[in-house]
Amino acid sequence: MVKLSKLAAAAALCAIGGLAAAGEVEVLHYWTSGGEAKSVAELKKIMQAKGHTWKDFAVAGGGGDSAMTVLKSRVVSGNAPSAAQVKGPAIQEWAGEGVLANMDAVAKAEKWDAVLPKVVADVMKYKGNYVAAPVNVHRVNWMWGSAEAMKKAGIATMPKTWDEFFVDAEKLKAAGLIPVAHGGQNWQDFTTFESVVLGVGGPKFYQEAMVKLDPKALSSDTMKKSFETFRKIKSYTDPAAPGRDWNLATTMLIQGKAGFQLMGDWAKGEFLAAGKAPGKDFMCAAAPGTGNAFTFNVDSFILFKLKDANAQKAQADLAAAIMGTEFQEVFNLNKGSIPVRLGMKMDKFDDCGKQSAKDFVDSAKSGGLVPSIAHGMAIAPAVEGAIKDVVSQFWNDDKITVADAMKRIATAAK
Ligand code: GAL
Secondary structure: HHHHHHHHHHHHHHHHHOOOOOOEEEEEOOOOOOOHHHHHHHHHHHHOOOOEEEEEEOOOHHHHHHHHHHHHHHOOOOOOOOEOOOOOOOHHHHOOOOOOOHHHHHHHOOOHHHOOOOOHHHEEEEEEEEEEOOOEEEOOEEEEEEEHHHHHHOOOOOOOOOOHHHHHHHHHHOOOEEEEOOOOHHHHHHHHHHHHHHHHHHHHHHHHHHHHHOOOOOHHHHHHHHHHHHHHHHHHOOOOOOOOOOHHHHHHHHHHOEEEEEEEOHHHHHHHHHOOOOOOEEEEEOOOOOOOOEEEEOEEEEEEOOHHHHHHHHHHHHHHHOOOOHHHHHHHHOOOOOOOOOOOOOOOHHHHHHHHHHHHHHHHHOOOOOEOOOOOOOOOOHHHHHHHHHHHHHHHHHOOOHHHHHHHHHHHHH
């Protein structure tokens, strides 16, 4: 039996090898949680169906900090993969190093300019040429609720304001539950922080303070209120939060041990992978006070310059697949995000997905569509790292006063 199946596998490999211009794609990503792994497996399937070999280069660690460190050392040693999960302004930095491939031929053939929102297309281009392919639109300003925990605590609906949120947090605490499931990396702290700033100050203030890093906004009373609210949330997390991965925090909701989690909609992918249903087992709602806004996080892959012709062909097929309708639907159904490609049907998506798609369009019109800082969408990686550190130090050390944190963030922003 063993021998037979080995033989069959070898035969299948030969058949694949015999296809015209089959090549290998090595893809660096950090999608290693349950929901994420299911999602990226769809891309692998599509590439294998085209006859190419998929070489998985997964580096664990939510938010991708570890993956970026590994990527740098690979590229420096002249051993870049075909593609890597890199997004936002970091795309420009990589392109500036001269290591990315010009993907205009595939972009033209697949009409990317026509099927992408211009703001997204611009981020994927360097000096007018496509160097990256976008995958999805994640919404970061979500809050997730555990139906089981909420029921135990007597909470009927998701809180809409921070005041309501703290009332519910008390109820969860009184029921012997952990009100807020939180984890321990700086990007998780900042994911909560930016939703608080957005909820307390609104989209206009968020733009001033978080995107433009305007000193006046950073030293304002609204910023003070944001830090105070942020610290208050901390008091509803459990002592085991430091060091915890985001998906393990989601598991606390799945198991009914914790009430709420402030996290982007990759958390939905985690609920779904665990067989949970939205509206029944878990709730999705905009983070308190942010119903009129949408913090976007667009995942994308940068494509590296390759020498081998077959590898180049495989890479072009990968880029085409990423932007193709088949992948945009199946990947995003699993990942929790919505397609970035325009004109996609949303009928297979659940209510959270439909809500996200609607709010994306509405907030773009109202001025509520804002980039996520926690997820690398707006500011240069070095500055982003500096302000993230300030926020995490404040979160982790109760001795740092709000006034101190405000001074530190203003300094880091410079
Ligand atoms: C985000 C990324 C998502 C998800 C999450 C957790 O930055 O955009 O795709 O993977 O981190 O790792």
